[in-house]
Amino acid sequence: MSAPNSSYDPVQVTDLQPEEIEAARDAALAALAGADDLDVLADVRTRHVSGRPAPLVLARREVGALPPQARADAGKRLNAASRTVNEAYEARLAVLTEQRDARVLVEESVDVTLPTGRAARGARHPLSVVADRVADVFVAMGYEVAEGPEAEHGWYNFDALNTPPDHPSRELQDTLYLEPTTSSVVLRTQTSPVQVRSLLTRPLPVYVICPGRVFRADTVDATHLPVFSQVEGLAIDEGLTMADLRGTLDAFAAGLFSDVRGGLRTRLRPHFFPFTEPSAEVDLQCFGCGGDSAAGGPDPACRICSGEGWIEWGGCGMVDPAVLTACGVDPARYSGFAFGMGLERTAMALHNIRDIRELIDGDVRFALAFSRGGNA
Numbered sequence: 001m002s003a004p005n006s007s008y009d010p011v012q013v014t015d016l017q018p019e020e021i022e023a024a025r026d027a028a029l030a031a032l033a034g035a036d037d038l039d040v041l042a043d044v045r046t047r048h049v050s051g052r053p054a055p056l057v058l059a060r061r062e063v064g065a066l067p068p069q070a071r072a073d074a075g076k077r078l079n080a081a082s083r084t085v086n087e088a089y090e091a092r093l094a095v096l097t098e099q100r101d102a103r104v105l106v107e108e109s110v111d112v113t114l115p116t117g118r119a120a121r122g123a124r125h126p127l128s129v130v131a132d133r134v135a136d137v138f139v140a141m142g143y144e145v146a147e148g149p150e151a152e153h154g155w156y157n158f159d160a161l162n163t164p165p166d167h168p169s170r171e172l173q174d175t176l177y178l179e180p181t182t183s184s185v186v187l188r189t190q191t192s193p194v195q196v197r198s199l200l201t202r203p204l205p206v207y208v209i210c211p212g213r214v215f216r217a218d219t220v221d222a223t224h225l226p227v228f229s230q231v232e233g234l235a236i237d238e239g240l241t242m243a244d245l246r247g248t249l250d251a252f253a254a255g256l257f258s259d260v261r262g263g264l265r266t267r268l269r270p271h272f273f274p275f276t277e278p279s280a281e282v283d284l285q286c287f288g289c290g291g292d293s294a295a296g297g298p299d300p301a302c303r304i305c306s307g308e309g310w311i312e313w314g315g316c317g318m319v320d321p322a323v324l325t326a327c328g329v330d331p332a333r334y335s336g337f338a339f340g341m342g343l344e345r346t347a348m349a350l351h352n353i354r355d356i357r358e359l360i361d362g363d364v365r366f367a368l369a370f371s372r373g374g375n376a
C-alpha cells in the first residue's frame with residue numbers, strides 16, 4: 001500500500017488549472033452569447049453549462065482527489081466560473097424566451113375582423129322537402145315508396161297504361177324520344193309507368209307512392225318546366241271504390257296543407273285519362289286567395305288562380321281494367337285507384353311561390369328561405 005499522497009500537485013490535474021477553468025468558462029460564455037434561439041441554447045446548456053460533457057462539470061469530479069488546500073482553491077475557482085456561466089445562461093434564456101414570446105404574439109395572432117374561410121351551410125331544396133313530406137304522409141297510411149327509371153320503354157309509359165298508339169300525347173311535340181327512335185325508349189312523361197312496374201313485381205295488394213322526375217317537350221314559363229316532378233299513387237286491393245280514392249286524397253291534402261290557410265280543400269272534376277275509368281282532375285283550393293273559402297269566395301284579381309278559386313293539382317281515377325289485365329292482375333277480383341300530382345305545384349302551394357322558375361334558379365338563398373321555417 002502506498003503512503004498518503006501528501007505531495008500531490010494540483011497543477012498536475014490539468015482540468016483544474018486556473019487557465020483551464022477560465023478557458024472553459026469563456027468558451028461557455030461565448031457559446032451562450034452565440035445561441036440565437038431556444039433550441040440552440042438548450043444544446044449549449046448540455047455542452048457547456050450543466051450537461052455531462054460540460055468541461056466545468058467534468059472538472060468538478062476531479063476536485064475530490066485534491067489535497068485539502070488545493071481542493072478549496074480549485075473549488076472556489078470552479079464555483080465562481082460556474083456561477084458566471086449559470087448567470088449568463090439564465091440571462092440568455094430570459095432574453096430568448098422574451099423574443100420567442102414576442103414573435104409568437106405577432107405570428108400567431110388572429111385578426112378577428114378578417115373574413116372567415118368557413119363554407120356557408122346550404123339548405124335542402126324545397127322540392128326535396130316536399131317529396132319527403134308527401135312520402136311521410138303516405139308511409140303513415142301504410143304505403144311503400146317505389147321507383148322507376150327516367151328513361152322508360154314506351155310500353156310502360158303508354159301501352160300498358162291503355163294509351164293507344166295514335167294518342168296525341170305520344171307525338172314528338174309532347175314526348176322526348178331517345179335515339180334510335182325505333183327502340184321506343186322515351187324520357188318518361190309521367191310517373192304512371194311505375195304503377196305498371198309495381199304491379200308486375202309486387203305481391204297484391206299493392207299500395208305504393210312513386211315520386212320522380214318527368215319530361216315533356218315544353219318551353220319554360222311561369223307555370224311550365226320541361227323537366228318537372230310528379231308523385232304517383234296506386235292502391236290495388238279487393239273491394240276498393242271511388243270513396244277510398246276521395247278519402248285518400250282528402251287525407252293527403254290534410255296531411256300536407258294543414259298549415260296553409262287552415263288547410264286546403266280539394267275537389268274532383270270529371271276528366272279523361274286512358275288508364276283510369278272513371279277519371280277526374282284534382283283541384284286544390286287556391287293558396288293565394290283561398291278559393292271559395294267561407295272567407296268570401298275567390299278574388300277575381302288573384303294572379304295565382306286567375307280568379308278561378310282553384311288550381312289544378314293532378315289527375316286521378318279508378319284504375320282501368322285494361323291496365324290491370326296488362327299487368328297480370330285479375331280485374332274481376334281486384335280494383336283500385338291511382339292519382340298523380342305535380343310536386344312543383346305542391347311546393348308552390350305550400351310556400352306561396354308564384355313562379356315555377358324560382359324552383360330551378362339554383363340560388364341557395366331561395367332554398368335557405370324555406371329551411372328556416374322548420375320545413376327542412
Ligand code: DAH
Pocket residue numbers: 189190191192232233273275276279314315316317337338339340341
Ligand atoms: N299521369 C297523369 C299526367 O301526367 C296524371 C295522372 C292522372 C296520374 C290520373 C294518375 C291518374 O295515376 O290516375 O297528367
